[in-house]
Amino acid sequence: MQGTIDGFSYGIVTPLTAFLMACLGSALGLRCTTRSVRNARSFKAGWLALGSAAIGSGIWTMHFIAMIGFTVDEVSITYDPPITFASLGVAIVMVGIGIFIVGHRGATPMALVTGGTITGLGVASMHYLGMAGMRLPGTLAYDTVTVTLSVVIAVVAATAALWAAVSIHGFLASLGASLVMGVAVTGMHYTGMAAVSVHLHGSAGTARAGESAASLLLPMLIGPLVFLIVAGVVVMFDPLLVMGEPERERRSGRVSVPVSGLPDAGPRRTSGAGAADAGAQAWGPAPGDPGPGARREPRSPYYDGW
Numbered sequence: 001m002q003g004t005i006d007g008f009s010y011g012i013v014t015p016l017t018a019f020l021m022a023c024l025g026s027a028l029g030l031r032c033t034t035r036s037v038r039n040a041r042s043f044k045a046g047w048l049a050l051g052s053a054a055i056g057s058g059i060w061t062m063h064f065i066a067m068i069g070f071t072v073d074e075v076s077i078t079y080d081p082p083i084t085f086a087s088l089g090v091a092i093v094m095v096g097i098g099i100f101i102v103g104h105r106g107a108t109p110m111a112l113v114t115g116g117t118i119t120g121l122g123v124a125s126m127h128y129l130g131m132a133g134m135r136l137p138g139t140l141a142y143d144t145v146t147v148t149l150s151v152v153i154a155v156v157a158a159t160a161a162l163w164a165a166v167s168i169h170g171f172l173a174s175l176g177a178s179l180v181m182g183v184a185v186t187g188m189h190y191t192g193m194a195a196v197s198v199h200l201h202g203s204a205g206t207a208r209a210g211e212s213a214a215s216l217l218l219p220m221l222i223g224p225l226v227f228l229i230v231a232g233v234v235v236m237f238d239p240l241l242v243m244g245e246p247e248r249e250r251r252s253g254r255v256s257v258p259v260s261g262l263p264d265a266g267p268r269r270t271s272g273a274g275a276a277d278a279g280a281q282a283w284g285p286a287p288g289d290p291g292p293g294a295r296r297e298p299r300s301p302y303y304d305g306w
Contacts, residue, residue, distance in 0.1 A: 003138060003198030004073040007066075007190070014069030015186070018062040021228075023182030025058010026161060028231045029099070030174055030181075033165035036103050048103045051165075052096030054231045057224040059095075059123055059185055060088045063130055064217050066189055072198050075136050079217065083133035087126045088224070094122020098162065107166040116159025123154040123185065127192050138200035146195035150188050157184030 008015065032051030036044045064084075071077065098119030105111035127150070131140065157180075164177035 001074075001138075001200040001202065003075065003136075003200050005196065005198060006069075006071045006073065007193050008069055009071045010069045014066050015190070018066040018189070019182050019186045021058055021065060022062040022185045023058075023178050024228055024232070025055050025061065026181040026185070027175060027178035028228065029055030029058070029095075030161060030165045030178055032231075033099055033103060033162075034168075034174065037106070037166045044103065048100050049096065050231060052099050053092050054228065055099070055161075056088070056092030056095045056122075056126075057227050060091045060126060060130075061221055061224045061228070062185060063087075063127055063189055064221060066186075066193075067130070068217055070193065072136060072138075072200075074200060075138065078135040080133040080135055084130060084217075087130040087133065090129055091122055091126035094125060095119050095158075098122065098158065099165075102162045102166055107163060112159055112163055115162050117155055119158035119162065120151070120155030123158060123188065124151045124192075127154075127189060131192075131196070136198070136200075137202075138198050141197045141199060143195040143197075146191060150192040150195065153184060153188040153191060157181055157188065160184075 029051040032047045032054060036047035036051070098115035098117075101115035101118070102111050105115075128147075134140070161177065161181040164174065164181075168174050168177055
């Protein structure tokens with residue numbers, strides 16, 4: 001018996017919320033990656049780890065918010081807790097491997113292709129591992145072509161996001177890249193869901209033992225959401241993450257390069273006996289002064305050289 005699938009049982013609410021979570025996680029992760037790449041003196045490993053966790057948590061949260069709206073009319077759906085939790089770990093670890101490769105190797109073609117492929121496969125693995133945690137009286141079948149397309153979308157989106165993290169400097173440009181990544185990740189999810197068909201065992205019945213969608217998914221979403229909020233606070237209070245180093249220096253009026261041609265005079269003493277002695281030694285003609293016929297003002301014994 002073929003099950004009747006509804007992926008939008010709550011209308012536009014679940015897709016829109018899932019998209020926003022994907023954008024939030026991508027934005028935080030990309031800014032953390034940018035922070036580590038553009039500031040070699042910072043705690044690189046810590047920023048990369050925070051970026052990995054932000055992207056992984058954002059994508060996982062997106063997936064299961066979208067899954068709240070997924071129903072099969074004839075049966076109820078439950079979820080296996082260990083597999084569902086494992087999908088979160090897979091997302092963070094696989095995304096982390098890709099981010100660490102690009103974070104330490106830079107935007108070289110080999111690093112981007114390797115890191116983007118690993119990160120994209122991590123996103124796809126999280127999706128299909130999370131689907132494997134579903135429990136219902138039937139089996140899930142997938143269309144091979146559509147599954148392949150979803151994996152390709154994930155890899156391309158991940159590669160583009162990693163390139164943006166190490167190549168785009170401004171905050172608004174990074175925000176735009178995060179929106180693009182959010183569209184790509186959400187599109188990958190619903191492309192993968194379009195590949196699903198449900199074959200029920202006999203007539204409609206009840207699901208196998210497990211947690212209900214509401215009792216498992218909603219409490220589990222609290223942890224990643226709190227983490228994303230905390231990561232957002234970290235980003236907001238770090239000006240390098242918000243504006244980037246060049247913008248911060250321009251707004252603060254500082255120049256990061258020394259002015260050539262100015263000698264290092266060292267510490268000056270502008271008062272006291274030392275200043276008077278130095279001024280007395282400079283009394284009279286000085287090297288480079290005009291010739292004897294030129295008019296010049298006498299220097300004070302307290303002349304400090306400025």
